[in-house]
Amino acid sequence: MSQAEHTGTEGAVTAHTETTGKAGPPAAASTAVAGEPRARRPQWTLGLFHSELLTTLRRWRTLALLGVLAAVPILIGIAVRIETGGGGGPDGGHGGEGPAFITQITNNGLFLVFAALAATLPVFLPMAVGVVAGDAIAGEANAGTLRYLLVAPAGRTRLLLAKYATVLAFCLLATLVVAVSALIVGALLFPLGEVTTISGTTISFTEGLLRAALIAVVVAASLAGFAAVGLFVSTLASSGIAAMATTVGLLITVQILGTIPQLDAIHPYLFPHHWMSFSDLMREPLYWDEVRQNLGLQALYAAVFGSAAWARFTTKDINA
């Protein structure tokens, strides 16, 4: 028997005498009934989010995904470095093929941040988000832990909100991992200095850094719509693997649809349609139009698929 028994919250007296192993008479003998109603705590939703985030980050899978994302800028950096013969000379003229911003990297390591985000945004970043979002509900349902969260009782709406908030936090974290890794590799392999914008003007390195931070946040926000799609799929599936596979499959399908010119009419409604608009934030002055369209589209997806996930999850029979 432990003395910690007396830590029951808010006056819920544990009428616990030292009765180890003794078969006592029921109820009548005790002075207070165990487990009287306790008040709900106002900050509790934050506590659930915190627990959710911590649990997600302690999954081996999450760490592996972040590791892969951190490796992408390293690969790009090394490839560019080898390509340019290690001289770092000012031969980085325009007209180079390949992903955006790649050609400027040799002049300024900061451009590796933009190049790495441009390279990971179409596939790697959303794939990682799809895995985490797809697993969010279905993985716990499959493992059975979902039923214990629900009888705790986490509350279905709150749990879903905490899950979505966690996936959004992961979007931001994943983007930051790419950006910070790129910044470190860029600083190690290439010179740093003033930044030439797409418009041709020059801004200070500090302002360049701020632009990079702004772009990282916008890139993370670009993933919000897809995150909601993944969460919705997760409420439908009964196994985490199936949900992850479906979510990633959906991403690839939509990316392919986006490249078919005959489907022009639907392109503006596909969630990746405006993803690359983040490069407009490298103009002088900042050009917000398409970025705003992108964020609006993400909000629309989040609202539609978030509601669908809510409708499904709050009425679902939890059998696993």
Place this chain on the structure above:
Amino acid sequence: MTAVIETHGLTKRYRGGQLAVDRLDLTVPAGSVFGFLGPNGSGKTTTIRMLMGLIEPTAGSVTVLGGTMPKAVSSVLPQVGALIEGPALYGFLNGRDNLARFDAADPTADPRTRRARVAAALDRVGLTPAANKKAKAYSLGMKQRLGLAAALLQPRRLLVLDEPTNGLDPQGMREIRSLVRELAADGTTVFLSSHLLDEIEQVCTHAAVMAQGRLLTSGSVADLAAGGRGRLTVITPDTGDAARLLKESGVTELTIAEDRVTGDPPDDTTELSDITAALVRGGVRVRGFGVERASLEDAFVALTGEGFDVAG
């Protein structure tokens, strides 16, 4: 006594068409240790899932601690600890972090006392030495204990335990039984499902028997076992004299088998010691004397049939 759990016409038909629970009327009195018995597939877990608001009944109603489920889950469930169809754990977290995770999901749990409550719960189920081990490295019995610990993170008014001793060693089973008695002594109502009849007989005050989704019977364990009446047994080589003297003392339905005379004891007002005194005075060599309660197992088999087949 007020009812802690009450169901009326509770019915669950799964999507495949399987009728798992069929018009169940169940009343669990406050302060009882309630045994929920039934063969495999008789609908015990399905009933528990409906009690906990995890699945919606097809028809009928469930009231737990005065709240209608599943509507009242947020106010009712913080006062309920549950183990449903075995434990489910985060394999990549250790025992302590698993409990902290489930505690964080409880809206009424105070994060400042979490460490102490987690430690106390681990201590209660004897898992303190394995608290830092990853749950995926736990044995079946250790997982079961951790699941129980999760149900004991807070003082509870009701504990719902679905086969709590599943996978436990004999020592563990004894501990769980004494834990259940201890909790009951504190005023917690315990609702536990089991296949182990002697377990139910040892710890439960009340029991209900299910078969194929239907409630066969329910009541106090003493009443269920042979309608509340035990059999009086005298072991003696002088069976003839014993039978005669017992009959004079008011014992009925006498039968003699080898050195054993059994019969229904007279009404409660007669002192059993008077009967032994009469036997001794009559010169009967009494080698054994006692009232044997018919076992719950006899009652159970009589109700559900010898062939313990699962419901199709």
